[in-house]
Amino acid sequence: MAKTLSSKDLIPIGEMARRTGLSVSAIRFYEDKGLVEPVRTSGNQRRFLRSDIRRLSFILIAQQLGLSLGEIDEVMRGLPYGRTPNARDWKAISAKIRDRIEVRIKELERTRDSLDGCIGCGCLSLEKCAIYNPGDKLGEDGPGPRQVLAD
Amino acid sequence: MAKTLSSKDLIPIGEMARRTGLSVSAIRFYEDKGLVEPVRTSGNQRRFLRSDIRRLSFILIAQQLGLSLGEIDEVMRGLPYGRTPNARDWKAISAKIRDRIEVRIKELERTRDSLDGCIGCGCLSLEKCAIYNPGDKLGEDGPGPRQVLAD
DNA sequence: CTGCAACCTCAACCTAACTTGAGATCAAGC
DNA sequence: GCTTGATCTCAAGTTAGGTTGAGGTTGCAG
Numbered sequence: 001m002a003k004t005l006s007s008k009d010l011i012p013i014g015e016m017a018r019r020t021g022l023s024v025s026a027i028r029f030y031e032d033k034g035l036v037e038p039v040r041t042s043g044n045q046r047r048f049l050r051s052d053i054r055r056l057s058f059i060l061i062a063q064q065l066g067l068s069l070g071e072i073d074e075v076m077r078g079l080p081y082g083r084t085p086n087a088r089d090w091k092a093i094s095a096k097i098r099d100r101i102e103v104r105i106k107e108l109e110r111t112r113d114s115l116d117g118c119i120g121c122g123c124l125s126l127e128k129c130a131i132y133n134p135g136d137k138l139g140e141d142g143p144g145p146r147q148v149l150a151d
Numbered sequence: 152m153a154k155t156l157s158s159k160d161l162i163p164i165g166e167m168a169r170r171t172g173l174s175v176s177a178i179r180f181y182e183d184k185g186l187v188e189p190v191r192t193s194g195n196q197r198r199f200l201r202s203d204i205r206r207l208s209f210i211l212i213a214q215q216l217g218l219s220l221g222e223i224d225e226v227m228r229g230l231p232y233g234r235t236p237n238a239r240d241w242k243a244i245s246a247k248i249r250d251r252i253e254v255r256i257k258e259l260e261r262t263r264d265s266l267d268g269c270i271g272c273g274c275l276s277l278e279k280c281a282i283y284n285p286g287d288k289l290g291e292d293g294p295g296p297r298q299v300l301a302d
Numbered sequence: 303c304t305g306c307a308a309c310c311t312c313a314a315c316c317t318a319a320c321t322t323g324a325g326a327t328c329a330a331g332c
Numbered sequence: 333g334c335t336t337g338a339t340c341t342c343a344a345g346t347t348a349g350g351t352t353g354a355g356g357t358t359g360c361a362g
Contacts, residue, residue: 014308024309025351033349043358045309065262069349094266101263105256111216112252115245165338175339176321184319194328196339220319303362310357320346327340332333 010039010047020056027056033069035059035076054090065097066104161190161198171207178207184220186210186227202237209241216248217255 017024030036031046036055038046055076062072075093168175181187182197187206189197206227213223226244 012308023351026349028310029350041309041358043309044311045358063349098263098266101259101266105259105263108252108256108259112249112256115249115252163338174321177319179340180320192328194339195341196328214319305360305362306358307360308358311355313353315352316350318348322345323343325341328338330336330338332335 009050011050011052013038013046013048016048016053016056019053020060022056022060030056030059030069033073035069035073051086058090058093062097065101067097067100160201162201162203164189164197164199167199167204167207170204171211173207173211181207181210181220184224186220186224205241209244213248216252218248218251 011019013024013027016022016027020027022030027036028046031038036048036052038048038052041047058076059069059072062075063069067075075096078093078096162170164175164178167173167178171178173181178187179197182189187199187203189199189203192198209227210220210223213226214220218226226247229244229247
């Protein structure tokens, strides 16, 4: 028995907005960016699949984690087989994002610890500050000693 | 003995750019926003104090921590006595920023843990997802059950 | 078969944080 | 005193992520 697509499975944009919490204009914007690809009625109105709700919700979540729409697109396009993502795919994507969170936490912890050092030494010195010189690219450009703190 | 201001203590914008790693245009932009207030020569050119180097460096650091220029302005204006910040003041400001980092780390940890739950259940469900519903404002708007995952 | 809410497109606008360019002036070395 | 690099102002452009509005269609309920 082949699955038929009942009209109840085709969701207009307004309902998508209600269901996802996004604005209608934002959803249209995302379509423009290629993040969703609704079908159209004969009258040119957008109709979304139910799976698009998950897709859009995922965008929201990923954005809260600091990913840009471009990065989100990239992650979602990284799906196997280029098919519409199912629950297992979402797991894989979620795991990727989890890794990003971990990395970000580590970064912040490093910064915090450096800042502790700075508070301790009262520095914020261009030469020495671990926060200001993340990659330690000290003295890369320009001549002479940089006397920062003598005030 | 009153301190005199030797001309060596008045730094032109180009040198500020070299010393802070900022672009000349960015420094002018910050002045526009009220974040630095250089004096002017008789010929209307900007001249910065050495302490402005620290000020600008601090902007850079605070930005890396995700503060907007507006927030940075606010933090810096919060200084006691409205005077040009000294090493002790920078410590106070740094401590404030440290707190912000802590908060952000906690947020990310919560998100990560929620995401772990989602990966476990494969959800990303609008009804249940703790990430998607940070404030737990479930069912706030609109009718009926929201069948998200059944596909 | 009609009314009207929901939908459509396209262009313009918005904030943040800058950059770029034009055209003019300054300052310092020779 | 002239040249040349550094500055100056002011307007416009840029990217991200949308929103707003005008003017015009669609589609479903009665």
